[in-house]
Amino acid sequence: MRVLVTGGAGYVGSVVTAQLLAAGHEVVVVDDLSTGHADAVPQGAVFHNLSIAALDPVLGDWNIEAAIHFAAKSLVGESVREPALYWRNNVVGTIALLDSLRAHGVPRIVFSSSAATYGEPEQVPIREDQATRPTSPYGSSKLAVDLALGDYARSYGMTAVSLRYFNVAGAMRATSGVSYGERHDTETHLIPNALRAAAAAGEPLSLFGTDYPTDDGTCVRDYIHVVDLADAHVRALTVGGPGEHHIVNLGSGTGYSVRQVLDTVREVTGRDVPVVEVARRAGDPAVLVASNERAVGLLGWAPTRDLTQMVADAWEFEQRQG
Ligand code: UDP
Numbered sequence: 001m002r003v004l005v006t007g008g009a010g011y012v013g014s015v016v017t018a019q020l021l022a023a024g025h026e027v028v029v030v031d032d033l034s035t036g037h038a039d040a041v042p043q044g045a046v047f048h049n050l051s052i053a054a055l056d057p058v059l060g061d062w063n064i065e066a067a068i069h070f071a072a073k074s075l076v077g078e079s080v081r082e083p084a085l086y087w088r089n090n091v092v093g094t095i096a097l098l099d100s101l102r103a104h105g106v107p108r109i110v111f112s113s114s115a116a117t118y119g120e121p122e123q124v125p126i127r128e129d130q131a132t133r134p135t136s137p138y139g140s141s142k143l144a145v146d147l148a149l150g151d152y153a154r155s156y157g158m159t160a161v162s163l164r165y166f167n168v169a170g171a172m173r174a175t176s177g178v179s180y181g182e183r184h185d186t187e188t189h190l191i192p193n194a195l196r197a198a199a200a201a202g203e204p205l206s207l208f209g210t211d212y213p214t215d216d217g218t219c220v221r222d223y224i225h226v227v228d229l230a231d232a233h234v235r236a237l238t239v240g241g242p243g244e245h246h247i248v249n250l251g252s253g254t255g256y257s258v259r260q261v262l263d264t265v266r267e268v269t270g271r272d273v274p275v276v277e278v279a280r281r282a283g284d285p286a287v288l289v290a291s292n293e294r295a296v297g298l299l300g301w302a303p304t305r306d307l308t309q310m311v312a313d314a315w316e317f318e319q320r321q322g
Contacts, residue, residue, distance in 0.1 A: 001237060002026045002063055004106070006052050006097065007070030008045060009036025012112065012165075012226060014180045015172045016068060018042040019230040022175075025237075028062055030055060031071065037183055042174070052093050056100040066108040066237050067101055069094065075188060076116065076136045076283060083137035090141035091148075098152055109149065110236045113162040115222075115249070115288055117143040124255075125291035128164070128247045135283045146247060153245035160244070161236040166222040166251030166290045168229055170310035171317035181226075181317030191223075191311060194262055195318045198271040205273055207258055209280035212287075218258035220287040222251035225305035225313070235299040251290025252303045261307070268311045 003020055007013040008029030013036070020027050021044045029041050032051035041047045048058070052071050072090045073079065079086040094111075101109060116139030117132045134140045149160040169191045171181030182192050197205040210217040232250050240246050256264075262273050295301050305313075 001065045002028070003237065004059075004062070004064045004067040005029050005045070005070065006067065007031055007036065007072065007112075008047070009033060009038060009041050010070055011182045011184070012168060012229065013070040014040040014042060015226045016070070016230040016233045017045050018172060018174050018180055019227070019234055021045060023234050028064065035184065040180060040183065042178070042180070043176070052097045055097065056103070059100050059106075060104045064104070064106045066110070067097070067106055068110045068112075068233055068237075069097060070112045072112065072141075074138065075186060076138045077188065079136050079138035079141070080283070086137045086141040091144045094145045095148060098148065102152070102156055102158070107157070107242065108159040108237070110161045110163065110233055111145060111149060113146050113164045113247070114139065114142045115164050115166045115251070115290065117146060117164060120285045121288065124287050125253060125289045126249065127291045128249055128294055135285070150245040153243055157242040159240045159242055160246070161240060162245070162247045163232060163236060164247065164249045165229060166224055166249070166288060168226050169223050170225040170227065170305065170313040172227050172230070173313070173316070179317050179320055181314060181321075183321065190221075190258060190261055191265070191314050192318065194265045194273050195269070195311075195315055197275070198265055198269045198273045199318065203274070204276045205262070206278045207262075207275050208278060208284060210277050211280070214257055214286055216257050216259045219284055220255035220257050220289065222253065222255055222289040223261070223307055223310055224251050224303055225310045228303040228305055232295060232299055232301045235301055239298055246298060248295050248298060249290040249292055250295055251292050253290055253292045255287060255289040256307055264307050264311050268308060269315055
């Protein structure tokens with residue numbers, strides 16, 4: 001299949017591109033490099049340095065059969081300070097993309113959605129039919145697109161899949177020896193921050209909140225290896241039919257507390273992770289764990305890489321980056 005990947009110079013987009021190429025697909029990457037890195041676009045993909053807003057005049061020339069849409073702003077804190085940026089980029093930008101796909105007869109889209117659409121969960125594990133009450137403009141922007149995809153699928157006969165990610169971690173080492181991993185200028189995620197604290201003695205990790213109603217007082221999250229996550233995208237390209245929109249959680253179904261993650265980082269790296277315990281970070285729910293029954297049933301998918309593997313792969317990537 002000839003697949004358009006928006007945001008293919010980013011963390012998840014580059015890993016999905018590498019896996020699509022390995023599975024024999026042709027890939028056209030579009031990325032404006034606002035947060036991505038040109039050298040992260042896997043060899044073998046055609047790369048255009050373009051924003052999704054500038055896609056319409058050229059899309060018709062590319063004979064695209066399906067799109068996987070990652071290009072988006074993804075910092076929760078920034079979204080609270082600058083919601084307009086998130087509504088404009090993630091929502092208005094995506095609607096323009098959907099209209100271009102429609103105009104040029106691209107029938108299928110897989111969208112990078114998020115567990116942030118659920119907000120504070122009513123029940124754990126979280127199923128896809130649970131109430132969606134996002135607690136940040138980032139989550140709202142992902143939910144708005146999920147809703148639009150349902151409408152576009154029903155009324156325009158598109159095939160759409162929204163993949164709601166839980167906590168993505170790890171890195172990919174391609175057969176070529178090239179590695180793809182997390183290289184955010186502003187890094188807010190626990191595992192890369194903990195690895196940096198392990199690497200740079202004296203720079204402690206801020207642990208946000210030790211008074212949550214969990215076994216050890218710290219937040220519990222569901223971590224999923226980026227290679228398993230990417231595998232689900234490749235599978236999502238062939239599920240559903242015209243008029244259908246499927247929403248699918250991608251998580252392992254198992255939760256780990258922040259302290260458990262930090263212990264895993266200490267074990268894998270053999271180093272200390274200095275920590276300062278600070279107040280809760282606004283908007284962090286106590287426990288987020290996915291039900292992945294739908295992913296297993298619909299995609300025939302199951303995660304195969306555990307937390308230790310995620311931390312080990314992220315650590316190797318971090319060290320290669322220096
Ligand atoms: N966290 C932390 N210190 C950090 C980054 C994250 O204590 O430097 C905590 C955060 O409060 C949350 C968990 O680690 O409980 C996972 O946060 P992350 O930002 O990785 O993912 P999120 O669940 O917010 O999408």
